Structures are given as C-alpha cells and as structure tokens.
Amino acid sequence: MKDSPEISEICSENVLRIQVETCSSLYEKWKDEKSWFHNVPRKGISTEVEYIDTRPDAGNTLPVVLCLHGAPGSHQDFSLLRSRLISYPIRIICPNFPTxxxxxxxxxxxxxxxxxEYILDFxxxxxxxxVDMLIGHSSSIYPSVIILDSEYGSTLKSLVFLNPCGHRRIQAMKYPILDKTSAYFYQYKFFRFFIKHLGKPVLVITKCPVKLENxxxxxxxxxxxxxxxxxRLSEKLEKLKANKEIAKMLIFAxxxxxxxxxxxYEMAKMLGIESDNIEVYDHNGLQQKSSMDSGYPKGIAxxxxxxxxxxxxxxxxxxxxAEMVENVLLLANEHESR
Known part of the structure; x- marks a missing residue:
C-alpha cells in the first residue's frame, strides 16, 4: 500500500449503533406497483445501523460530511480519510450499509x-x-444520486465520487444472464447451499475479478x-452537471x-469535467498533468x-x-455564520 506512513495516523474512534425503522413508505409503494414484490413486509423493516460519527454532540452546528462505502465495504474504508480531516471543524459520519x-x-x-431510503431514515x-459534503465509493453512487433528490440535496455543497460504478455495464458483470440468475437463486437458502459449494469452480472458469473468499x-x-x-445514471449525472451550486470531484484509477x-472518463464528461481539468498521477504517485482550472468540477486520474x-x-x-473541505465547506460555513 502506497503512502503507508499515513496509516499510523489513524485516530481512535468509537463505533456507534442506532436502531432505524426504514423502507416502510417505499415498500408500500412497491407493494402497489409490483405484484412480484408480494413478500415485502408492509411495515418496512427495523435494523441496527453501525456507524462512525466524529462529533456526535455537534448536532447541526457544523458542516456534515457523509461517507458511503461500496458493496461490500464498511466505515473502516474511510479511516485514513477521517484521520486527515479530523482537525477541521466538521462532523464526519460514516454509516455501514446492510450486509x-x-x-x-x-x-x-x-x-x-x-x-x-435506509440512509435517509438513518x-x-x-x-x-x-449534509454538506457527500463522498461515495463504488456502487454507493446509485443511492447517492437518489439522496441528492431528497431534502438533503438543498444543503449539499460538494460531492466526491471515488471509483464509482458506471452508467453502463461494468466489466466485472460481463455475464449478465449468469449474474442475474445466480443472484436471484442465491436469495433462497436451499439454492444458496449448492451455489456456495458448486459456484466457485464456475467463477474461476469465467475469470471472476472479485475475490471469492466470501x-x-x-x-x-x-x-x-x-x-x-x-x-438511469446518465440522466442523473447530466442533471448534476447543470447544478452549479454543487462542487464536484471524480477520483479514479x-x-x-x-x-x-x-x-x-465518460462519467467525468457527464459531470462537466473536461479533460483539461483532470489531474493525472503516475504509478509512483507523481503528478504528470495538472488541471487548467483550480476550481471545480475537477477530476483526478x-x-x-x-x-x-x-x-x-x-x-x-x-x-x-481536504482542499475541497477548506475551499468549499468551510468558506460557505463562514459566510453563513456572518
């Protein structure tokens, strides 16, 4: 892992838990619209959310940075980022999605x-x-763009996508029929037993790029x-492009x-990030190309x-x-407090 000295700076954090009732209105809607969704509990579900909150007593007095991990993932994915940002007067919240x-x-x-819905209810x-800044890794881009259409979208000032999943089929999902069929049957205990024991050889043969340990x-x-x-993501990103009130950054390998x-690169263009505003770093982390504009939207390749x-x-x-926090969140908060 590059930049390993930063690992020693991980701060000590308490893992918090809260019981959340979620998806009730969504399931009601689906129950009426989708006949195949008959097994969904009409009252929604109750579940415990595990999360990190760097300043739980701050309430709404400080800018809130919401970090959403991919699937699989956890709040631990953002430990190094929290260590880097902990000195700023912001509240960083990193919830776990359901496993x-x-x-x-x-x-x-x-x-x-x-x-x-799960994040909104949380x-x-x-x-x-x-929510002043939303940072999403991988597949969390999909719920993130829905959250932007909620009441929290009006408070958002900056948005960061880290190696986001795409607006078209990604190479990890190169066998759509196999993917959908196996995922459907894996939901059921009877089939799950056989897939767990017989599925690995198939995944090896098809050169599945995802780790097979779990x-x-x-x-x-x-x-x-x-x-x-x-x-549906392309339309959402084009809508984001038109929103000049939100500073946007796309970072990827x-x-x-x-x-x-x-x-x-296609998603960068949809967000309004031109090639001239994409910084490029080589294998050693040395900058090979700087961006023409010092502001946002901005990309890092x-x-x-x-x-x-x-x-x-x-x-x-x-x-x-951190630079985005300084130039967008803290400046905006300073202006609002005057």
Whole structure:
C-alpha cells in the first residue's frame, strides 16, 4: 500500500449503533406497483445501523460530511480519510450499509432505492437537517444520486465520487444472464447451499475479478449492481452537471479491474469535467498533468491503485478532499455564520 506512513495516523474512534425503522413508505409503494414484490413486509423493516460519527454532540452546528462505502465495504474504508480531516471543524459520519445477512433475515434486496431510503431514515434518526459534503465509493453512487433528490440535496455543497460504478455495464458483470440468475437463486437458502459449494469452480472458469473468499460478499456486490438501475445514471449525472451550486470531484484509477477506465472518463464528461481539468498521477504517485482550472468540477486520474485507489494513493486523494473541505465547506460555513 502506497503512502503507508499515513496509516499510523489513524485516530481512535468509537463505533456507534442506532436502531432505524426504514423502507416502510417505499415498500408500500412497491407493494402497489409490483405484484412480484408480494413478500415485502408492509411495515418496512427495523435494523441496527453501525456507524462512525466524529462529533456526535455537534448536532447541526457544523458542516456534515457523509461517507458511503461500496458493496461490500464498511466505515473502516474511510479511516485514513477521517484521520486527515479530523482537525477541521466538521462532523464526519460514516454509516455501514446492510450486509447480505439482512437479505437472509428480512428480504432486504439492496436496490438503490432501498439503500437511499435506509440512509435517509438513518440521517433522520440522528436528527440531522443538513449534509454538506457527500463522498461515495463504488456502487454507493446509485443511492447517492437518489439522496441528492431528497431534502438533503438543498444543503449539499460538494460531492466526491471515488471509483464509482458506471452508467453502463461494468466489466466485472460481463455475464449478465449468469449474474442475474445466480443472484436471484442465491436469495433462497436451499439454492444458496449448492451455489456456495458448486459456484466457485464456475467463477474461476469465467475469470471472476472479485475475490471469492466470501460468497455472501460476492453476491452482495452482484445483487447491488443488478438492482442499481445503472442505465438511469446518465440522466442523473447530466442533471448534476447543470447544478452549479454543487462542487464536484471524480477520483479514479485507470487500472480498476472491476470498472473499465472508459466509463470513468465518460462519467467525468457527464459531470462537466473536461479533460483539461483532470489531474493525472503516475504509478509512483507523481503528478504528470495538472488541471487548467483550480476550481471545480475537477477530476483526478491515477494510473494505478485499483478499485480502492483512495486507500492505495491515500495521500493524494485525502489531500484533494481536504482542499475541497477548506475551499468549499468551510468558506460557505463562514459566510453563513456572518
């Protein structure tokens, strides 16, 4: 891992938990619209959310930075980022999305709408009235763009996407029929037993780029992308492009094994990030190309680093986000407090 000295700076943080009632109105809507969704509990679900909150006593007095991980993932993915930003007068909140265990016990389908509703109900449970910065990794881009259409969208000042999943099929999902069929049957205990024992050889033969150590995590990833409605993302990004009130930054690695680099560059253009405003860093983390404009929207292309480039090149990425906090969040908060 590059920039390893930064690891020693990880701050000590308490993991918090809160019980959240979620998806009730969404399931009511789906029950009426989708006849195949007959097994969904009409009253929604109750679940415990595990999260990190750097300043839980701050209420709504400080700018709120919301960090959303991919699938699989956890609040631990943002430990280095929190360490870099902890000195700023901001409140950083990093919740865990549900794991596949919630699918087994309560039929949570990991649809983009479900995950967005889950986060919105979590924010309301914390009595938050603002989200000033949203940082999303990988598949969290799908619930993120839905959250932007909520009441929190009006308080958002900056947005960061880290190696986001795409607006078209990513290379990790190159066998759509196999992906959808296996993910569907994996929901059921009887079929899950056979898939766990017989599925690995098939995945090896098909050269699955995802690690196979944990089949629940693998199918969490597959299910999340299958239920993302990724074809709707282009329209959402174009809408974001037109919103000049939100500062936008896209950070990605060109050698991501899950998502082809062409998708990242296409998404950058949809967000209004021209090629002249994309910084490029080589394999050693040395800048090869600077951006013409010092402001936003802005892109950062890392020639390596993989799907977790924000960890393997943590210093570059975290400094860029810290600069955004200083130039956007803190300045805006200063103006609002006058």
């Amino acid at each position: 596949y265990s919630l699918t087994k016990t309560k039929k949570f389908g990991h649809y983009a709408e479900e995950k967005a 924010l309301k449970a914390l009595e938050l009235t603002r 089949m629940d995590n693998l199918f969490l990833s597959v299910t999340t992308v299958n239920h993302s409605h990724y074809k 060109e050698n991501d094994k899950l998502i082809q680099k062409e998708i990242f 890392l020639q390596d680093g993989g799907h977790y480039a924000f960890l393997s090149h943590s210093k570059i990425v975290n400094n860029a986000i």
